Amino acid sequence: MKIGFIGVGKMASAIIAGLKQTNFELIISDSSLQKSKEKADTLHVNFAQSHQDLIEKADLIILGLKPQILPSVLNNLNITKPLLSMAAGVSLADLAQLSKADLPIIRIMPNLNAQLLQSSTAICRNKNVTEALFKTAKQITDAFGTTFEIAEKDFHTFTALAGSSPAYIALFIEALTKAGVKHGFSKELSFDIVSQTILATTTYLAQGQDKPNDLIDKVSSPGGTTISGLLELEKTGFTASVISAIDATIDKSEKM
Ligand SMILES: NC(=O)c1ccc[n+]([C@@H]2O[C@H](COP(=O)([O-])OP(=O)(O)OC[C@H]3O[C@@H](n4cnc5c(N)ncnc54)[C@H](OP(=O)(O)O)[C@@H]3O)[C@@H](O)[C@H]2O)c1
DSSP states (O other), rough: OOOEEOOOHHHHHHHHHHHHHEEEEEEESHHHHHHHHHHHHHOEEEEOHHHHHHHHHOOOEEEEEEEHHHHHHTOOOOOSSEEEETTTOOOOOHHHHHHHHHEEEEEEEEEGGGGOOEEEEEEEOOOOOHHHHHHHHHHHHHTTTTEOOGGGGGGGHHIIIIIHHHHHHHHHHHHHHHHHEEEETTTTHHHHHHHHHHHHHHHHHTTSOOOOHHHHHHHHHSSHHHHHHHHHHHHTTTHHHHHHHHHHHHHHHHHH
């Protein structure tokens, strides 16, 4: 199968890096023929002479364009192949309208970790997508991380939990790092201690033997230090604060 990319920026390049490890044939078309040539050279893929040429040559078209560019690009094309879009906030219904055809359309929401081939990616489809095409789409998303098939109505929640949460997790890491600095560690040392601890903790939890609450109970010795810190976190509303942040993210995403 030949996969064509229209728009090859940060996210499409990360996806292409994952797909290079598969047997899919890849072809790209970026903002100009010159840019297509340059990026094809860097990414070691083929390039098309134009978007329309790419549509003719590819079996599936992946749109790597910014949401605000999508309407003007799609408006000038005769799209005859299945589409896969990663554009934030652009629904399957929007894509059907913009493509002016009753096509199979797949919508995905990757996250920044695609750069490490560890994206958490949501996927959904419209009624025209066959099981075989959807299986292929999931092979594509699995090539740059882990795929979560969810209803389109839940994309806002997914965006909060997977798209925005790296920033919230980074804020927590920064806060722990600052606590180390407050108590006399250099920022570098404090960050190294915190980031290594977070990496090992998530690796352990991902192995699935213990749920987060089991781990919390294991670390909290009776009368010990951890239970004192945990209660302090909850006194200042840690769980409620995190959930309110996710509520605000979903609310904003729904209004955009
Ligand atoms: N980045 C993320 O973390 C992330 C996460 C989830 C979803 N997404 C979605 O992924 C999509 C791409 O985001 P991105 O971060 O990869 O953006 P990006 O780096 O700005 O990439 C967009 C690409 O589209 C190209 N382009 C502009 N006009 C074009 C045209 N008329 N025809 C063909 N290509 C054109 C740009 O080329 P020029 O540079 O020459 O303009 C650029 O290579 C967006 O829809 C975004 O919502 C991104």
